[in-house]
Amino acid sequence: MKVQVKNLRKEFGKTVAVDNISFSFDSGHVFGFVGPNGAGKTTTMRIISTIEEPSSGDVLLNGISVCEEPELARRAVGYVPDTLPAHADITVHEYLDFFARAYGMRGQKRTQAVEAIEEFTNVIGIREKSLKSLSKGMKQRVSLGRALVYDPDVLVLDEPAAGLDPRARVELRELLMLLAERKKAILISSHILTELTEICNGVVIIERGKILETGTIEDVLKKSTPRRTVAIRLLDTQNAALIKELLQTPFVENARDVANEIHFECTGDEAAACDILGELIAKKFKIIEFRQTKANLEDIFMNVTKGGVQ
Amino acid sequence: MSVARLTNHFRNWRDWETNPIVIKELRQAVRSWTVTGMLLLFLIVLFITSLGFLVTESFDVNANLQLGGSMFSAFVVILAGASVFFIPLYVGIRVAAERKENDPDLLYVSTLSPTRIIFGKFLCGAYVALLFFSACMPFMAFTNLLRGVDLPTVFFILFFLFLVVCAANQVAIFLACLPMSRPFKFLFVIYGIFQSFGVIGTLVAASFSLMRSGIGAMMLHRDFWIGTLTCVLIGLALTGLFFVLSVALISPPSANRARPVRLYITTVWLLGGLLDLNWIWQTKEVQLVAVWAVITAILMFFSLLVVISNADQLSQRVRRKIPPSPLKRAFAFLFFNGAAGGLVWVALISVLTLLATTEILSLGNVWFPKTVLRMTTEQENNLFTISSTTVAYAFAYALTALFLHRKFFPKRPPKLAGLLAVLLAGAWAIAPSIVLFFLNQLSWKSVEGLQLGNVFNIFSLRETADLRPHQIFALGWLLLILLVNAKWFLRQAKTFRPPPSAPPVLE
Numbered sequence: 158m159k160v161q162v163k164n165l166r167k168e169f170g171k172t173v174a175v176d177n178i179s180f181s182f183d184s185g186h187v188f189g190f191v192g193p194n195g196a197g198k199t200t201t202m203r204i205i206s207t208i209e210e211p212s213s214g215d216v217l218l219n220g221i222s223v224c225e226e227p228e229l230a231r232r233a234v235g236y237v238p239d240t241l242p243a244h245a246d247i248t249v250h251e252y253l254d255f256f257a258r259a260y261g262m263r264g265q266k267r268t269q270a271v272e273a274i275e276e277f278t279n280v281i282g283i284r285e286k287s288l289k290s291l292s293k294g295m296k297q298r299v300s301l302g303r304a305l306v307y308d309p310d311v312l313v314l315d316e317p318a319a320g321l322d323p324r325a326r327v328e329l330r331e332l333l334m335l336l337a338e339r340k341k342a343i344l345i346s347s348h349i350l351t352e353l354t355e356i357c358n359g360v361v362i363i364e365r366g367k368i369l370e371t372g373t374i375e376d377v378l379k380k381s382t383p384r385r386t387v388a389i390r391l392l393d394t395q396n397a398a399l400i401k402e403l404l405q406t407p408f409v410e411n412a413r414d415v416a417n418e419i420h421f422e423c424t425g426d427e428a429a430a431c432d433i434l435g436e437l438i439a440k441k442f443k444i445i446e447f448r449q450t451k452a453n454l455e456d457i458f459m460n461v462t463k464g465g466v467q
Numbered sequence: 468m469s470v471a472r473l474t475n476h477f478r479n480w481r482d483w484e485t486n487p488i489v490i491k492e493l494r495q496a497v498r499s500w501t502v503t504g505m506l507l508l509f510l511i512v513l514f515i516t517s518l519g520f521l522v523t524e525s526f527d528v529n530a531n532l533q534l535g536g537s538m539f540s541a542f543v544v545i546l547a548g549a550s551v552f553f554i555p556l557y558v559g560i561r562v563a564a565e566r567k568e569n570d571p572d573l574l575y576v577s578t579l580s581p582t583r584i585i586f587g588k589f590l591c592g593a594y595v596a597l598l599f600f601s602a603c604m605p606f607m608a609f610t611n612l613l614r615g616v617d618l619p620t621v622f623f624i625l626f627f628l629f630l631v632v633c634a635a636n637q638v639a640i641f642l643a644c645l646p647m648s649r650p651f652k653f654l655f656v657i658y659g660i661f662q663s664f665g666v667i668g669t670l671v672a673a674s675f676s677l678m679r680s681g682i683g684a685m686m687l688h689r690d691f692w693i694g695t696l697t698c699v700l701i702g703l704a705l706t707g708l709f710f711v712l713s714v715a716l717i718s719p720p721s722a723n724r725a726r727p728v729r730l731y732i733t734t735v736w737l738l739g740g741l742l743d744l745n746w747i748w749q750t751k752e753v754q755l756v757a758v759w760a761v762i763t764a765i766l767m768f769f770s771l772l773v774v775i776s777n778a779d780q781l782s783q784r785v786r787r788k789i790p791p792s793p794l795k796r797a798f799a800f801l802f803f804n805g806a807a808g809g810l811v812w813v814a815l816i817s818v819l820t821l822l823a824t825t826e827i828l829s830l831g832n833v834w835f836p837k838t839v840l841r842m843t844t845e846q847e848n849n850l851f852t853i854s855s856t857t858v859a860y861a862f863a864y865a866l867t868a869l870f871l872h873r874k875f876f877p878k879r880p881p882k883l884a885g886l887l888a889v890l891l892a893g894a895w896a897i898a899p900s901i902v903l904f905f906l907n908q909l910s911w912k913s914v915e916g917l918q919l920g921n922v923f924n925i926f927s928l929r930e931t932a933d934l935r936p937h938q939i940f941a942l943g944w945l946l947l948i949l950l951v952n953a954k955w956f957l958r959q960a961k962t963f964r965p966p967p968s969a970p971p972v973l974e
Contacts, residue, residue: 207576210720225784227719231578246498247491258487259577287498 158184158219158233158310158342160205165214167200167366174200176366177214182344182359184310187337189357189374190346191454193462197366198346199239202313205344206236218311232260235304239315241296242288242303249291249299250275250284253306260307270306278302278332294325301332312336314345318352330356350454360454362461369461377457384410384422387430389437390446391419399442406433420450487579488587489594492561496595501557506602509549513606516541536615536678539607543624543674546603547667550596550632555663556656558592559639563652566644566717581717585640585710592636600629620682624674630699631670634706635663641709644716693749700742704735721782726802729812732770736763736816740823753831754842760824760854767817768861774809775865776885779959781805789965800963806869806884807959810862817858825851852934853925859941860922864888866948873955896923920944 160182167175175197182188192198203209205216207227216223216230223230244252253274257267275281278298283291288299297317304312314333318326326349333356337343347353353360360377362370370377391399399419403412408425423430434447496502520538579587607621642655685691711731715724743759781789785804790796801812828847842850868888876883899918903909915929919940928934 207719222783225721225782227576227721228578228580231576236576244495246495251491251494255487255491256577258484258490259579261578263482263484 161217163215166212168212178368180361180371184340184342187343187357189353189360192363196363202315206313234311235309237300237304237314244288256303257306274302274306293320312343354454364462386450388450389419392443392445486587489590492591533615535610535613539610539616547670551667552663555635555639558636559643562643581714585713596632617683623682637706637709641713644713721784723785725804729802751835756827763820771813771865772885775869776882777806778881786966856938856941859945863944864892896921
């Protein structure tokens, strides 16, 4: 299943919530959708899930347009909204059973599918509980179960980890990894970026309705941090001397003291970094750690976004 | 649905499953304290009322031979009050809650078709009504033992009341589906509550009247059944109309929303015409044609507003369903989304109704010369002039609004054209009176004078001779605006073709 978002634009009156964005992802991919509040993430996700219509542009699911053929597209998309199910007077099992029926599952197949999903999302113990009486984490599981009950190829999850306790978050992460192994194409938005780094293959960073960065995590990291940052820890307290020395060394810029470590930006390649290390050792600096610091999604997010909302 | 699909559907009856919406809604209704509480309250009120009647009667020395009738009347009031007021409100609120503008319930993104969703909601309302009626029926049947009411009356009134509740449920579903903000929906609820009081009053009065005359005796007459069936058919036609409108409202904007509605209205219009003709033949009263003509006029007036609020661009999905054959395409043009086809459809029905009504009126006078309410030739001519002028004005306003929208507000949503048409008609009606007011010349006489362009003025003219200038002006304006819109119309008709690409298939 290939999901292609093409020149998507959504206006609410004079506000442009989504401004001509394009990206794509495939089966087995977990794509992170990152942006500050009001960036247009939920609107995009709702359009992919056929809940909203775009002002222009389209989303194609294996060539099927969500605008032209929403009923067909719906068979392929499972949507977990940021609002949790709030149906009154209905149990978890009845809720999941209803959606299995609504997606045309019949008889024994439906019973088995509902039971399998209850087991997968670990809600068997609460299946006879009223939906309204559940905690946020449990509702989130039910919501995920609802989206999975008819086995869609594409999963769109809007802030699924919001408000979950650490254990529930770990469980959710494991569930998503399992789903990716089952060849689902997953688009997930979250503000917990460290988690996204662990589970996502790709990322889309969006702000004010516009895409700032998109691609695989490695590509985005490389693109956003072209210079490698190197950290050095010394055995003794020769930090000032080291900074002085570094500033005179080729390929070194912006050497500074950060929490008793010396950080500098290496404008050269890995061989250049190696030469710098050799030079410092030759000049009798007592180095006990020389490492390249890795930027994560959080750093990139902070670098590329300005925190603007619409 | 094709015949083959229909045959296949019935052949596999063992695989039929209940509408998921009905199962969900009934599960929720059974668990809901709103329904359970209301049902318990209803039973308590019925029980206390029965007890009150029986205890009061036990102190009376003389046996009351109408006790059953009196008790039944009280039960009808309670049942009508509970079912016409509570059940549609419950059904409407449940639909509206799932159709909040910013957070539509996810059931609307399931693969359930809009027809199944609305039918499920409707069936659930009918089941809840059945629950209330079942609770009330033993009490009502019991009144037959106390004399004063016969069993046919009991069941007939219950059946009629049930149909009214089902129709009210459908209207409530329609109102809940309207794409409005919460304050507007709240205003509609208040309006609906006031309307339900009127319905309850009418129902109770009709039930009392039926009880007095005794349905058992009337059932032997053919006229009773004809009248009953006509009422039931009109009720069903209205319920059906609200059903197709609700389905259209929750259908995706890319679907051909116009087709089921226009097909349904056309069918009802034709069948209604035939039914009316049958009534004219039976009663020999040609004036009955007015019932059909007036209902059609009201329907076409609202249709015209909706039609001009249609977008010009057809989605790919709708275009794929356009038949390639030119003859079939010309017919399909009337029943597809888009203002141009819709205008032709409204114009066809309006003109055919106008011609048929005039023809029936003139032929009726020949067929039934002894008819009580005969129209003179002059009255017939005036009626034709008034009707044709009204139709011409309606189209002139609509086409002018369409032109204004296209010319000056092309980026605004198409529904603005409908609003402009209403504003145009309203402004033209009010403006002369305002001018006369400031000139200190506003009087009843001036209102009755000729005001060209004001459609409402036709109905308040003092001199029938002034009808002719109105007719000429309306037709002239219509002709002019038709010419102005001709290029647009031709473009719409020319682009009404299926796209060359093949439809998508989900792997």
